[in-house]
Amino acid sequence: MIFEAKAALGSFLSSVSWISILVTYEDKPLLMSSCLIAVLLMHVTAFVFIAWKRFSIFWRAYFIGCVFVLGTSVVKLASSSWTALGLYLCVVSFFHISEYLATALFNPSTLRLESFLLNHSFAYHFAHFICVVEYLIWRQVFPGIKLYTSVQILGLCLCIFGEYFRKAAMYTAGVGFTHLIQYEKRKEHELVTSGIYSICRHPSYAGWFCWSIGTQILTCNPVCFVGYFFASWKFFDERIYEEEQLLINFFRDEYLKYQSRVPTGVPFVQGYRLRYRS
Template sequence: MSSILTKDFSPPDPSSFTSTLASSTSPSGSSNPSLTPNGRTTTTPIMSNSNIKYRYATSTHNSSAQPSTNQFQRAYYSFPLLDRNHTPRNIAVYSFLIGATFGVGISVAVGSNTVPQLGGFLTALAFFHIMEYLLTAMVNADKLSMDAFLIHNGISYHIAHTAGLIEFLIELYFFPELKKTEWAIFIGVLLIMIGQTARSLAMWHAKHNFSHQIAFQKRRDHELVTTGIYSILRHPSYFGFFYWAVGTQVLLFNPVCFVGYCVVLHRFFRDRIKHEESLLIKFFGEDYLAYRQRVGVWIPFIK
């Protein structure tokens, strides 16, 4: 397996996130500080989709054994915008749709007296996805693909956001006053800004070492980077996605999804960090052990 060890967000691995979500409720990561800019690789939040690439899946059984599944996959990926080919057409359409979402979000946030936080959520969501692609293009062009948008980030990622929107709309209908809590809007925006800033800096400082996938082998040009944001956060990308995602639910004042996000993301990053740090210790030995002892993660109850 030859990907770059990305330790800090990429939103979480979809398979892990989905199973955890199912057991905890009824939302690629983050880059790791130890492999960044000057050699640190970053892994991701919130929800990486690298393990779910249906169009490349080939059944080991007789094709007649699973006709419905294979037919669905072929039909799904035969639609141009879902084929994930890195073409000018797809880039333009994805960028347009994200930009349109951003524009609608700004309009609602500024012009609505009833649901400004919904506009804020749409704005934050669009900004997150476009920054993932933009920063990859700026500092890691060799790895640029449609997956850099993190739109195809696993079913669990989309379920999480859908659940948040559904809860918001239901509570808005039955408890409209609940959604007018100004302190929640302020704290939510603050958490989103902190999280987005940390994640973007993690990608920027990681430069060409950043990846949305975990690497299990050390590349020759890997270096243990402890400068920049990695001097204060050991996993700034994970840190960033955790607080960004939780912040969206505070902004929407979704008590149920807030708890669900906290539980699911904490479990995911706890296990992810433990696994990745075992690889980092293997790659960098005592240097990483000293770095780990010196710099914290700053996600509650994760050391």
């Protein structure tokens, strides 16, 4: 594993280590003291070996870990009506740290600070903001909607499935996977049609789409569920359409044959279809 990945993982775990204090603070003072010492040692190690070398990686990974700890704290300490919000914070933070680590493992040559996807777009950040706002409004006016455990479990399962599907796509594609659309064919770029790519043409997008709507089922946000569904669908519809024009140009008949037998993976998205003149 390259140093950047180790730095990100170490920083994230240093932050997450505060959970040990949360678990032991109630009636295990001796164990809590031991955990506190361990946590402090982890932080000293992180600062000495990571922060001074790669501070830009350290603060991002540590911040993601803090969000995960906040989510865990909400689940453990707050009332049941807050549980879904805590799980949502855990799911989102895990997504961002796992994106960076997966890139480091499967295609390290493309690893950048942007691989955390923290600066994805204004629309992406605004969507998270609106999700939290809707959660707070519903909890205030109709708190019972946040207690549908079966719905929350369904949403969490969709998030886990989407996460797995996307990371499986990154693993299978290897050096062929990038976070940005490639407008020129690289010499190592090959068309991947095996593994999870034999199920759908764009498993990373299908996984992210599933993860996206899963977060809103998890939080029991009916308005955001509709908004996320259509916004995500629109984004991937346009993205796949543009990307497949390039893929057809790169791989010609090989991609057209693949396209004819395998769906995109995102509901109701057809992708770019080459039209022949009669």
